[in-house]
Amino acid sequence: MRQPTALERRIDAGAHRFLAEAPRDGARAVLVEVGVFLLKQAWACLFGAALLVVIVAARLWYPDDAALARNDFLTLAAVAIQVVMIATRLETGRELWVIVLFHLTGTAMELFKTDVGSWMYAADGVLRIGGVPLFSGFMYAAVGSYMVRVYRLFDLGFERYPRRWLTAIVAAAIYANFFTHHWWWDARWVLLLAVVLLWARTSLYARVWRAVLKIPLLLVFAGVALFIYLAENIATWAGAWAYPDQLDGWQPVSITKLVSWFLLMIISVVMVTFVYPPRPPTRVEKARAPRLARRA
Template identity: 50%
Template sequence: MTTGRMAPSAARTWPFLAGFVAAERRLGERARAAGRLPAFAYEFLRFGMKQGWACLFGGLICALLIGTHLFYPADAPLTRYDFLTLAAILIQVALLALGMESWEEAKVIPLYHVVGTAMEIFKTGIGSWIYPEASWLRIMGVPLFTGFMYASIGSYIARVWRLFDFRFTRHPPLVFTLPLAGAIYVNFFSHHSMADLRAGLFIATGVLFGGTIVHFQVWRVHRRMPLLLGFVLVAGFIWLAENIGTASRV
């Protein structure tokens, strides 16, 4: 799936970036005219910048976790957990006000926040982990800022989908994917008291998506890769973000 014609820039979705579209396109044309190596380097750089823009909200949340772990005063009148909650809300407001996030993306965040908070309530309730620091802004022992960590994933998915214009070949139908997704969530809650079906669910995912190809547009053409590889790469970065949270002692 390739095309030599430039699609409308996804950057126009965000007012903050819209003013740079023309200049970026001229830069790309210069790289293309300079030869294959400069064009490759430009596309590689463009891929990284798109991924960075997609990760904006999540990256800021990770920076908050690290920064407060290193520098937040222990005797501050506002607890660290409550500061994280209020700071995450302010980041969301600022991104919308500055045109760095669209309202369509912002609508995804409350859904992921609610689901994530519910999962955290369950995990802390059965003793998988705890949030030891004091805070006022919490529900059943779960600080409200934790929901924003899950919301970061929703924000990334909404942004990366638009930035890379995802298309799929041999994607399984919903009649198969919805039961699989449901089984994954059920196992998340049930594996503490029943058999853990993760191995079987991994196999089912591999069988179901084994032939699926994702097409993504970095620059002028749609590149392609197995969707399972995409799953592994995204899961790896989520694992890294989770370990940042652990290391920052939230």
């Protein structure tokens, strides 16, 4: 198992004591596994959820005439959240490096995308680079935080994971296409096909409590992309940024953005695999996953 933080070890020990007498079979056992799965997912989303709560709260209650611009307030709040995550050892120093990398790659994309008019931010505050407020990079960091935390919490194993150098090439091509498609041919559908071919045979093994889930990895990518898309709708409603078709009034983000988020997931996963190299599932995990499938 990948090493949890000190706080997570204490929580895990308490959970083991609480669930020691939990049933091993039947409907109650399934409910326990579902509950643990949802709690682990919520814990993995901690950074992103906290940031989204701050964004919504700023939309609802932050005064328009405050001396500190709302975007600057969001940046300072995001920094505070990150400091708390490190100070309380909810993230390790090793994981912080990958989150910083998410921040930098995301900010570079933001600078380009706002310059070409793909989306825009309110032009207020001083904590920004050009038209990009600094809190925007933390939204990408939130994705990175989720990815590295979910690796640890579910002790992920991968069956038939493709070679990392191949995944790095595809991820680099996806990142480049986010820029080049504005003046050259948009290769997203070719890249989407490359992703499907590369990861089509890969299965993910996730340890919940006693159960181990075996899920096609492409299905996991799609699920996380959908979750981010829903969060994006909340953030744009709260005024964190706006797409051109939302300037005259908020409307749901185009469903086509799901493809963009799906491809962004590939970049995210590849970066995280260089912190946590994909490991194959153990024999115990392989044995547990089919039994879960038969009970379901």
